[in-house]
Amino acid sequence: MVPLKPLNLGAFTLCMRVATELTGECEIILFAYRTQDYDELNVWRELDGRLSFYLAGEGVLFRVPEIGALQTHLCVTWDSSSGAAALFMDGRKSLTKIYKKGHTVQPGGKVIIGQDPDSYLGSFDASQSFVGEIGDINMWDSVLSDRMIKDMFCGKRVPRGNVFDWKTTELNINGEVVVVNTQQ
Template sequence: MGLSFVVFLITGSLAIRSVIIPKESSTSYVEMIPQKSPFTLGAFTLCMRVATELTGAREIILFAYRTQYFDELNLWREKDGRLSLYLSTDPVFFQVPEFGPLQNHLCLTWNSQSGAAAIFINGRKSLTKIYQKGHTVRAGGRIILGQDPDTFLGGFEAHQSFVGDISDVNMWDSVLSDTMIQNLFNGRREQVPNVLNWETVELRQEGEVQVINVDP
C-alpha cells in the first residue's frame, strides 16, 4: 500500500472492552465506526477474540460489513463448524478446529493482487486459498457485530445472531506477516490498526448488549 507506520510494541492483553451478547435475538448488535474513511480495501487483516457456547446445527455471524446491495465482507461460522468468508459473492470455506466457550484468537487475511486468503486460530495458520483475485472491498457500508444485515442495516434473523463474547476486533489495510499474527495472539502488537482499532473505535450498542471493561 506504500504506507508507513509508527511501530509500537505493546505487551499483555490488548482488549480493553468486551462485547457481551447474552442471548439469541434479532435486535442486539454493536455497530463499529471505522477510523479509515472511505472503507475501501484491496487487502486486509481482520482479527478478534471470540467465545461462544453456540454449537452444532447453527450458523453464526462473526463480522459483517454491508453496503446497500452487497455483503462486502462477512465472516461466518457455518453449521458444520467451517469458517467462511464472503466478499460480495459465493464464499470460500476453511476447515478449522471447532471453537467454543473458551476464548480463541481468530485472524483472517486476504490480498486482492494474489487472491490469497487464510485463517489463523490461536496463531496457527490454515492452508491458503485463492479467492476473489482482483476484487476491491467497496466503501459506503456499515460494520456490525452480532447480526447479519440482509439490508443496509436491517433484515436481522435471530437464528443467525451471535451469542457470546467478542473483543479485540482490529483491522489493517494490509496483510500482516505470520509472525505478527502469532505475536497478536500472545498479546504483542507491532503495528497499530489503521482501519479498526479496538482501543479507540466508537461502539454503538443496540438491544441487550453489554460492553464491559476488562483488565489489560
C-alpha cells in the same frame, strides 16, 4: 463499529477474540460489513462448524477446530493482487486458498458485530445472531505477516489496526449488548 478510514480495500487483515457456547448445526455471523447493495465482507461460523468469509458473493471456507467457550484469537487475511486468503486461530495459520483475485471491498457501508443485515441495516434473522463474546477487533488495510499475527496472539505489542483499532473505535450499541472492559 465506526471505522477510522473508509473500507476501500484491496487487502486486509481482520482479527478478533471470540468465545461462544453455541454448538451444533447453527450458523452464526461474527462480523458483517454491508453497503447499500451487498454484503461486502462477512465472517461466519457455518452450519457444519467451518469458518468462512465472504466478499460480495460466494465465500471461502476453512475446516478448522470449532470455536468454543474458551476464547479464540481469530484472524482472516486476504490480498486482491494474488487472491491469497487464509485464516489464523490462536496464531496458527490454515492453508492458503485463492479467492476473489482482483476484487476490491467497496466503501460506504456499515459494520455490525454478531448480526447479519439481510438489507442495509435491517432484516435481521434472530437465528443467525451471535451469542457469546466478541472483542479486540482490529483491522488493517494490508496483510500482516504470519509472525506479526502470532505475536499478536501471544500478547506482544504490534501496531494497532489502521481501519479498526479496538482501543479507540467508536461503538454504537443496539439491542441486548453489554460492553465489558477486560484486561489484556
